[in-house]
Amino acid sequence: MQVPAAAPAPLAPDALLVEVAWEVCNQVGGIYTVIRSKVPATVQGWEDRYCLLGPYFAQQAQSEFEPYDDYQLSTLSDPFAGAVREMRKLGYDVHLGVWLVTGRPRVVLINPYQAYPQLGQIKSDLWHHHGIPTPDHDDLLHQVEAFGHLAKIYLQTLAAEVVPPQRVVAHFHEWMTGVAIPALRREQTPLHIVFTTHATLLGRYLAMNDPNFYEHLMLVDWEAEAKRFNIETAVRIERAAAHGSHVFTTVSELTVRECIYLLDRIPDAVLPNGLNIERFVALHEFQNLHQQYKAKIHEFVMAHFFQSYSFDLDKTLYLFTSGRYEYHNKGFDLTLEALARLNYRLQQSGLEGNVVMFFITKRPFHSINPQVLQSRAILEEVQETCEAIERQVGERLFYAAAASQDHRLPDLSSMVDDYWKLRYRRTLQSWKTTNLPPVITHNLVDDANDDILNFVRGANLVNNRHDRVKIVYHPDFVSPTSPLFGMEYGQFVRGCHLGIFPSYYEPWGYTPLECVARGVPAITSDLSGFGDYVMQNVPQHEDKGIFVVQRQEKSFDESAEELTEMLWQFVLLNRRERIMQRNNVESNAEIFDWKNLRVYYDRAYTLALERQ
Template identity: 55%
Template sequence: MSGRIQQSKEPKLEDKMLTEVAWEVCNQVGGIYTVIRSKAPVMVDKWKDNYLLLGPKINSNVSSDFEPDPYSNSPIAQVARELREMGWDVEFGTWLVSGRPQTVLLNPHSVMHELGNIKYYYWQNHHIEFSHHDSLIDEVMAFGYMVHEFLSRFARVCLEQGVELLAHFHEWMAGTAIPDIRREQIPIKTIFTTHATLLGRYLAMNDPYFYDHLPYLNWETEARNFNVDTIARLERACAHGANVLTTVSEVTAKECVHLLGRSPEAILPNGLNIDRFSVVHEVQNLHHRYKEQINHFVMGHFFQSYSFDLDNVIYFFTSGRFEFKNKGYDLTLEALARLNHKMKEQNVNKTVVMFFVTKQPFHSINQEVMTSRAVMEEIDHNCESIMQQLKRRLFEAAAVNSDHRLPILNELVDDYWKLRYRRTIQSWKSDRLPSVVTHNLINDGNDQVLSYLRSANLLNYESDKVKIVYHPDFISSTSPLFGMDYGQFVRGCHMGIFPSYYEPWGYTPVECLARGVSAVTSDLSGFGDYVKGLPMGDEEHGLYMIERANQDYDTAAEQLSEKMLTFVMSSSRKRIETRNKAEDLSEAFDWVNLIKHYEHAYDLACEKFPIEN
């Protein structure tokens, strides 16, 4: 479609039409949301009005992310209108993100009265049982039913106008319409992308030799063991029903072969809209600005107990979903304990502060942490008041005195402020160790991070060269502890640590590089495996690779600790040079460069499965 189709008196579709279906359109859950959202500007630029997104209308914030267009006369809007006339909650409009893609939202709850029939016919046609109640599966099946009906009607419109309709489904939650499209021979080219196999995620968390055992696993047995038999069968039905199967990395492709029983025809690496991160020559200035804000937090957290030189502090962090083994938190903790020992042994005159930023259930923020920060803010307020008084009286002294020497500054401050300053500091100082966790966890005794820290005695002693801050909540500008958003926090750090054991792709290292921050990844992550083939994928450009594919845990931990130590010992000038080069590496992951892989998958679907008009 060229131009805005709703402006046409007799709307016409042209050439090819691409519809992407994802559970995370206008519904932020995980990484697929970033994929769809960041890719949208490039897709709209390429496909214009021949590009459409389908998603579920379930997010409470949808009204702020989506702008309905009830007056459109486009073929897409007309199909949506037909479904509304059936009593379904369907809206056509625009997703308010960069690129402003056309979007149709389908509310699965509007067809829940049909759920019994939906499941029955799915069982009858595809032999998948729904013996256990699961609210997510209910929503997914209802959504898939609506997607099937929408695409079936839209396919007829496309066929009448000689247009090839492609439908690209992301993950099983969006793909349940695929088996029926295949069974009914609806003229749609279907592409299915698995971003991570369900069983792969479960198995990797529970099997330390997952990759060695992968070729010998029985998917049905494992699905029953983990009580995910229905979802595993839905995922396989999507993979086998699609005309073209794709995944995000070669690492996950191996899982597809053994756990889904089909080899992907194309690899679709994930990218970012790098323009959104670009700040031209401001990388170093922004790093310094946000590092100062992190310094402020660190002073409030640690300096009531003891102090260290903030000019010689290196900030490491890791972040993401809490999967202790899959995300490499276990390996990171072991490497930090070794790094602490090495820095003490070599008497390194630096301090490492490591932030674990993830999501875990908690009651509240630790009261001691909040109190310490509040008292430090009071000290800051006192200092500001003293400075104002000092400035005014110093100026007055300069104006009236014939003596050109600097007066004794202490005598220019009122006793009230001297006393308040001294008492506030006295009330702040403490003999307690700074807490390793900022919040009161619901399951403190069984938390895996805390259990390791206690067993390793890595508890923020003054003698420790490595300090730990475990923040079991995502950082945002409304956070009372940091007062900055996640992107600003990342820019203020020196290195992100992501030595994943199981990671189909992994956005966090790419986001670091795009912000000029060095990152650690592993060759078991999709990103790490992909970047090995890039000429700039090296430490000079801020990318540190941990080899986990053919190494045991102990060797990988030692390798990570050595790379951390190398980074800590590097000069400030070296880190600045690396910061600038990291941005260059991130350009390789701009969607402008990676969209060719998607185009290849679409061409493959059209070549292998031509539709006869």
């Protein structure tokens, strides 16, 4: 698979494209990033022949969806609008409008709850026609099956609106929309259907529970395992969608094996994921942005650590990992082991400097640790006191300089009022402590059984003064409303020096790609779709700041040692070398732009149009 040199030409004008995803105007998972970031490149190629279809959830749609009013809808002459008008005539709650993202694509949203009165019949049809059972009392499955029924009706209405030689390609993402596919095929709806699984549902469950997932894959009894994990309905929907589509696709060469053994169909194509790189390009600004956001991380680190002890921030590197809390799948276990080894190496080496490692993930918590909040609040008071003293000394020094006949610098301490001296001393006294800086910023619901905390306690990697690797575990996503960071996740990424994502199971992996798009070096693994793609398609990828840990056919210890060596080599770089590396990363990010990777999708659509 080669990286295409340029964006593909638009397809034949007789093709319409409908992309169906649960995440359209509905930010609930990683596929939201895929769909949303791909929109500008898809609109560029398909223009007004492109439309997205998803479920209508009022609260989520409110901030992202701009509906057409009745007059606008009545004036549109395209088949997408025509199908919406026909459904409305029949009493369906269906909305047509614009998704408020770059590219402003046309979107159809259908309220799944309106089909709840027909759920009994929908479930009966799925069982009798396709052997898919549905338990009672599972509302997500009910939403999925209701939406699938309504999506089928919309696509059948759209197909009736289309005048030959015009044809319709319907591209479904994941099992949550794939429920419509078997019924569309059984009823012989004239559509050309593409189905993409971004990660097989069963594969994700198995990988989380089997440390030797890849070795055991070909021996899996899919039906027994689906029942064991209580996901039989979803797995059967996924299999029916894979077998019912004209063209079946997945996102990486790694997930091809999963599809073969767990879904019993060889994918027709691999569709690697990209990003809309233009969103991140800051021309010559990105080095300045790194400094700007690193300064905000400095503020957090001073508040978190300097209450107990201080270290030189100019000689401190900020590393991070982020994503869904899957301790083994996401490689948190490997990362922690490598950090413990790096800590020992740094202590033995005598080198100057420290590493602060951030774990950004999502875990149930009661509240932010009051000690962490209080420390930050007192540090802000210290800053206000210092600024007040600075202003007072500045004014008095300027007056003294203008009035004095003496060229010597006056005693600056005498220019500070006793009030500010006393406040300065008291604030510092109330802030400083002999306690160690906390590893975790929040109070977890189940602190005793958290794998990250259990590792750092067992390894005594608990932010001792002598530790050269410090840990900050933030069990909530970074956002501008967070009182601890107060910035966007993307800004936090820009402020860091290196992202670490050595996943054991990762069908694609957006987190290292998001680093690369922002000019930040990243570590991935050969068991992630992104890492596998890089190894096949990006020559000299380490020179471009993308490092791939070998995990296939390697022991945990071997991979941990390789990751430790990567981190060690990174720590040894000087400032000039790190700046050059960031320049290389940023200048090569365009390899992963959707404008270049959209060609894989269009090839799949061309193949679907050739199949009946």
